[in-house]
Amino acid sequence: xxxxxxxxxxxxxxxxxxxxxxxxxxxxxxxxxxxxxxxxxxxxxxxxxxxxxxxxxxxxxxxxxxxxxxxxxxxxxxxxxxxxxxxxxxxxxxxxxxxxxxxxxxxxxxxxxxxxxxxxxxxxxxxxxxxxxxxxxxxxxxxxxxxxxxxxxxxxxxxxxxxxxxxxxxxxxxxxxxxxxxxxxxxxxxxxxxxxxxxxxxxxxxxxxxxxxxxxxxxxxxxxxxxxxxxxxxxxxxxxxxxxxxxxxxxxxxxxxxxxxxxxxxxxxxxxxxxxxxxxxxxxxxxxxxxxxxxxxxxxxxxxxxxxxxxxxxxxxxxxxxxxxxxxxxxxxxxxxxxxxxxxxxxxxxxxxxxxxxxxxxx
Amino acid sequence: xxxxxxxxxxxxxxxxxxxxxxxxxxxxxxxxxxxxxxxxxxxxxxxxxxxxxxxxxxxxxxxxxxxxxxxxxxxxxxxxxxxxxxxxxxxxxxxxxxxxxxxxxxxxxxxxxxxxxxxxxxxxxxxxxxxxxxxxxxxxxxxxxxxxxxxxxxxxxxxxxxxxxxxxxxxxxxxxxxxxxxxxxxxxxxxxxxxxxxxxxxxxxxxxxxxxxxxxxxxxxxxxxxxxxxxxxxxxxxxxxxxxxxxxxxxxxxxxxxxxxxxxxxxxxxxxxxxxxxxxxxxxxxxxxxxxxxxxxxxxxxxxxxxxxxxxxxxxxxxxxxxxxxxxxxxxxxxxxxxxxxxxxxxxxxxxxxxxxxxxxxxxxxxxxxxxxxxxxxxxxxxxxxxxxxxxxxxxxxxxxxxxxxxxxxxxxxxxxxxxxx
Numbered sequence: 001x002x003x004x005x006x007x008x009x010x011x012x013x014x015x016x017x018x019x020x021x022x023x024x025x026x027x028x029x030x031x032x033x034x035x036x037x038x039x040x041x042x043x044x045x046x047x048x049x050x051x052x053x054x055x056x057x058x059x060x061x062x063x064x065x066x067x068x069x070x071x072x073x074x075x076x077x078x079x080x081x082x083x084x085x086x087x088x089x090x091x092x093x094x095x096x097x098x099x100x101x102x103x104x105x106x107x108x109x110x111x112x113x114x115x116x117x118x119x120x121x122x123x124x125x126x127x128x129x130x131x132x133x134x135x136x137x138x139x140x141x142x143x144x145x146x147x148x149x150x151x152x153x154x155x156x157x158x159x160x161x162x163x164x165x166x167x168x169x170x171x172x173x174x175x176x177x178x179x180x181x182x183x184x185x186x187x188x189x190x191x192x193x194x195x196x197x198x199x200x201x202x203x204x205x206x207x208x209x210x211x212x213x214x215x216x217x218x219x220x221x222x223x224x225x226x227x228x229x230x231x232x233x234x235x236x237x238x239x240x241x242x243x244x245x246x247x248x249x250x251x252x253x254x255x256x257x258x259x260x261x262x263x264x265x266x267x268x269x270x271x272x273x274x275x276x277x278x279x280x281x282x283x284x285x286x287x288x289x290x291x292x293x294x295x296x297x298x299x300x301x302x303x304x305x306x307x308x309x310x311x312x313x314x315x316x317x318x319x320x321x322x323x324x325x326x327x328x329x330x331x332x333x334x335x336x337x338x339x340x341x342x343x344x345x346x347x348x349x350x351x352x353x354x355x356x357x358x359x360x361x362x363x
Numbered sequence: 364x365x366x367x368x369x370x371x372x373x374x375x376x377x378x379x380x381x382x383x384x385x386x387x388x389x390x391x392x393x394x395x396x397x398x399x400x401x402x403x404x405x406x407x408x409x410x411x412x413x414x415x416x417x418x419x420x421x422x423x424x425x426x427x428x429x430x431x432x433x434x435x436x437x438x439x440x441x442x443x444x445x446x447x448x449x450x451x452x453x454x455x456x457x458x459x460x461x462x463x464x465x466x467x468x469x470x471x472x473x474x475x476x477x478x479x480x481x482x483x484x485x486x487x488x489x490x491x492x493x494x495x496x497x498x499x500x501x502x503x504x505x506x507x508x509x510x511x512x513x514x515x516x517x518x519x520x521x522x523x524x525x526x527x528x529x530x531x532x533x534x535x536x537x538x539x540x541x542x543x544x545x546x547x548x549x550x551x552x553x554x555x556x557x558x559x560x561x562x563x564x565x566x567x568x569x570x571x572x573x574x575x576x577x578x579x580x581x582x583x584x585x586x587x588x589x590x591x592x593x594x595x596x597x598x599x600x601x602x603x604x605x606x607x608x609x610x611x612x613x614x615x616x617x618x619x620x621x622x623x624x625x626x627x628x629x630x631x632x633x634x635x636x637x638x639x640x641x642x643x644x645x646x647x648x649x650x651x652x653x654x655x656x657x658x659x660x661x662x663x664x665x666x667x668x669x670x671x672x673x674x675x676x677x678x679x680x681x682x683x684x685x686x687x688x689x690x691x692x693x694x695x696x697x698x699x700x701x702x703x704x705x706x707x708x709x710x711x712x713x714x715x716x717x718x719x720x721x722x723x724x725x726x727x728x729x730x731x732x733x734x735x736x737x738x739x740x741x742x743x744x745x746x747x748x749x750x751x752x753x754x755x756x757x758x759x760x761x762x763x764x765x766x767x768x769x770x771x772x773x774x775x776x777x778x779x780x781x782x783x784x785x
Binding site (some may be wrong): 065066068071072181185186188189192272274275276278280281324325327328 | 453456469487488
């Protein structure tokens with residue numbers, strides 16, 4: 001704080017760029033990914049002393065090596081994409097919903113509870129309906145609490161949604177402690193109450209549902225009045241008020257949509273895939289989804305690409321870790337490096353750095 | 364302010380030097396580790412593994428956990444003994460006890476593994492689920508309880524009669540207590556062991572009870588307190604539990620949980636520790652006495668041999684001292700009581716020839732009464748944990764006889780449970 005009194009001119013300035021032509025933007029992003037892959041290869045080479053080509057082959061094998069792995073890749077994309085779709089309306093509205101993790105988890109918990117306690121007594125189609133209602137309801141409640149207090153008393157939604165995540169995790173832990181009494185507190189899977197399998201494929205139903213949701217959310221955000229209101233509230237609440245939008249109503253309505261989609265993700269995760277629950281069922285995807293959504297600039301179609309990239313990296317590097325007997329942290333390191341490059345290139349697509357002299361001339 | 368700081372710094376340096384100077388002269392000669400009281404059993408590989416054979420391993424944690432390290436060390440042993448190439452052995456670490464295990468097991472089977480092995484209790488349901496989908500792949504699971512009732516032909520459980528190893532470790536603990544009593548450090552009535560357990564669950568109860576019975580066989584006045592952490596691996600909780608037990612005047616600590624939490628707090632407090640899963644001598648040279656462990660290499664050898672020769676793998680397999688499944692580390696001669704090695708060797712011989720039974724019903728009571736042959740235990744897993752099998756005969760509780768995983772869950776007199784965690 002010593003320099004406060006003096007005015008100092010920094011040597012460099014950050015200046016916002018004019019809009020760049022599309023091929024330039026695409027080119028820069030492609031270059032960033034290539035550069036990231038090269039840096040990753042160097043890091044892995046230094047750690048494993050293996051030929052980087054082998055490392056890439058191993059990554060590709062991990063993601064696409066067998067039919068099972070391709071299904072698994074698609075299934076992981078579907079779940080992460082579903083959660084990303086869920087957080088998108090809220091983020092587009094500049095409502096920092098960091099609670100997707102918890103909202104999905106309570107969706108999972110509600111689904112599990114219905115499967116466990118009503119599985120015996122309801123016919124399957126009715127059971128699935130109850131599972132859907134319970135999961136969506138739980139997700140909505142978890143999203144609605146922070147939204148209502150935000151609209152009424154202007155509470156901080158980031159803190160509130162984050163705290164709700166912990167409550168959800170502890171609820172699941174409590175549920176498992178209460179109802180599962182064996183050595184590890186593991187709830188045995190209940191595939192008999194799972195969602196139906198399309199064409200006898202494990203994950204096809206999940207994938208189809210998420211494809212439909214992606215299109216719906218895209219239309220909702222781009223072509224409906226409600227979607228437009230979300231965009232306006234996100235740009236400026238005052239403008240929204242000025243043109244007669246009821247901001248409170250929009251905030252609450254959007255969070256209902258967000259929570260409901262999280263609930264669906266929970267349903268797909270438990271009802272369609274795991275058939276059981278643990279405190280780590282969501283596995284951080286509620287947070288990864290924020291990144292996916294943000295990288296895609298809240299565009300659901302572009303999000304398919306960003307989800308694919310993140311899931312591919314995750315599956316691929318896990319295979320590298322297995323093949324070369326590396327700790328699984330390798331996967332996080334690599335994903336981190338690649339994201340750093342991508343986020344970095346987004347920055348340089350929007351801004352440029354000019355030296356003080358050049359800056360003056362421009363001004 | 365500066366002056367005070369300078370003064371403090373000077374003081375620290377002087378004291379530091381003094382401390383260093385004091386230590387150099389009378390550093391005692393360390394005796395180090397002895398050989399193990401149990402003679403090593405060589406792996407006999409009398410079969411040839413085909414080129415296209417593959418085996419996959421699923422581990423709950425990685426090398427940082429003593430429990431998983433023990434499995435991984437055995438993987439290396441069998442790899443060398445059976446001459447397996449790198450690509451024939453696939454290891455997946457850090458696989459949680461959830462759907463992740465099912466995904467990993469399926470992925471291994473799909474990648475061409477002939478055998479898929481998982482090492483944690485909570486993996487069981489997910490292994491069974493995968494086993495049903497890949498009937499031509501053998502799924503072997505350590506510590507599980509369901510193979511003998513599930514009726515899935517390619518799903519198998521395995522364990523070891525580790526209670527024998529615990530008993531031996533208990534004898535070493537009892538001898539140490541006797542030595543401290545003789546040295547006048549505390550009275551015979553004050554001889555109390557502290558035990559850090561993971562869950563209030565048969566595997567743990569069987570472990571600490573056999574450990575206690577071993578200690579009691581040489582130190583009749585010993586009592587024990589058990590503190591549960593509710594987790595198989597939680598370094599902080601295990602450290603806290605060990606410290607709490609030490610604060611309650613426990614003179615010696617042992618544990619059945621997988622982090623370095625308990626051994627390292629013993630080292631800090633200077634309290635002797637009997638370890639599990641493997642030696643903690645390197646980190647705790649001043650307090651480590653001995654450790655019992657399961658050596659999984661004989662089981663790996665058995666399942667690989669069965670698959671190569673096309674013979675059935677037993678639904679339940681329980682290795683003992685003779686198979687080389689139950690092992691002890693060497694004894695830390697700087698901490699253990701004198702003569703420990705010889706006493707343990709004699710005890711090993713008696714356990715081997717059957718003259719000594721760990722759960723001899725004349726050596727313990729439950730609520731003041733000895734157990735009878737009418738006693739039943741929950742051997743066949745069900746939701747209500749009903750006792751279904753008579754397990755006492757010939758004056759002993761027959762642990763691991765009706766299935767490989769332990770089922771001894773009696774609360775015997777002399778052991779106090781400070782809490783319960785399921």
